[in-house]
Amino acid sequence: MSRWAFRDRQEAGRMLAERLLLLKPGDCVVLGLPRGGVPVASEVARVLAASLDVLLVRKLGAPFQPELAIGAVVDGDPPEVLLNEEIVQELHLGQSDIAAETAKQLSVIAGRRQLYGGHSSGVALEGKCVIVVDDGAATGATLRVALKGLRRRRPRRLIAAVPVASQSALDLLRAEADAVVCLDAPESFGAVGFYYRDFSEVSDDEVRALLAAAAASP
Numbered sequence: 001m002s003r004w005a006f007r008d009r010q011e012a013g014r015m016l017a018e019r020l021l022l023l024k025p026g027d028c029v030v031l032g033l034p035r036g037g038v039p040v041a042s043e044v045a046r047v048l049a050a051s052l053d054v055l056l057v058r059k060l061g062a063p064f065q066p067e068l069a070i071g072a073v074v075d076g077d078p079p080e081v082l083l084n085e086e087i088v089q090e091l092h093l094g095q096s097d098i099a100a101e102t103a104k105q106l107s108v109i110a111g112r113r114q115l116y117g118g119h120s121s122g123v124a125l126e127g128k129c130v131i132v133v134d135d136g137a138a139t140g141a142t143l144r145v146a147l148k149g150l151r152r153r154r155p156r157r158l159i160a161a162v163p164v165a166s167q168s169a170l171d172l173l174r175a176e177a178d179a180v181v182c183l184d185a186p187e188s189f190g191a192v193g194f195y196y197r198d199f200s201e202v203s204d205d206e207v208r209a210l211l212a213a214a215a216a217s218p
Contacts, residue, residue, distance in 0.1 A: 005164065005184050008198040009036065009135050012163035012183070013043025019181050020044060020131065020161060028129035028157075031055040033146065034112070035202040036192075037134035040163065042210045044133055052214035053123055054207065055132065056112055057146050058105035062087070063097055072142075073102055074149025075109050082148050116208055130155040132177075136192030137162045140169030147176035164195045 006012040028050045032041025038054060045052035056075035062068040071083035081102055130150055137143050143160060150158060160177040166189035173180045184195060193199035
């Protein structure tokens with residue numbers, strides 16, 4: 001594949017689902033990373049006749065340097081906090097610093113969960129095949145954190161699925177998932193949007209509509 005490999009996220013999702021069928025995932029839950037991953041995940045869930053949900057992940061920023069990630073928090077019951085211990089020690093951060101930032105990001109997650117109508121990985125994942133979907137992976141960092149958090153919830157099988165990814169991102173994902181499905185992994189990557197003819201921004205309203213439609217399906 002090459003530039004403009006996919007017409008839009010929906011087509012990418014259908015193509016991804018066909019590849020996933022070869023893995024015979026069985027009883028599975030499909031989790032999309034908002035917002036761009038949800039239209040892809042919606043098509044995957046529809047083809048696989050699986051339940052659809054979203055997985056909210058937030059970066060934990062360092063005090064006074066919010067752009068510097070000291071870890072991440074993955075939504076769940078309970079939420080999972082993953083720290084970059086090297087940076088935490090280098091910045092001499094205490095538990096109070098980490099707790100304050102975690103509470104701040106959990107508040108954002110709670111707001112988005114409410115925005116999406118209560119959807120946010122509330123389904124039980126233990127013993128199930130869990131497929132985590134995004135519309136692409138340039139660095140793989142966010143998806144990697146999501147996989148790490150989900151692993152602690154003891155799924156039977158954990159699969160990462162993306163239409164397109166860089167080679168370096170795939171290396172990260174393979175270290176965390178039981179299987180990685182990717183349709184296109186060019187050596188010279190660029191940006192995710194480079195591989196879609198239509199890479200329009202996905203709105204919160206669209207995410208809500210897709211989740212509602214999936215919940216209403218038999």
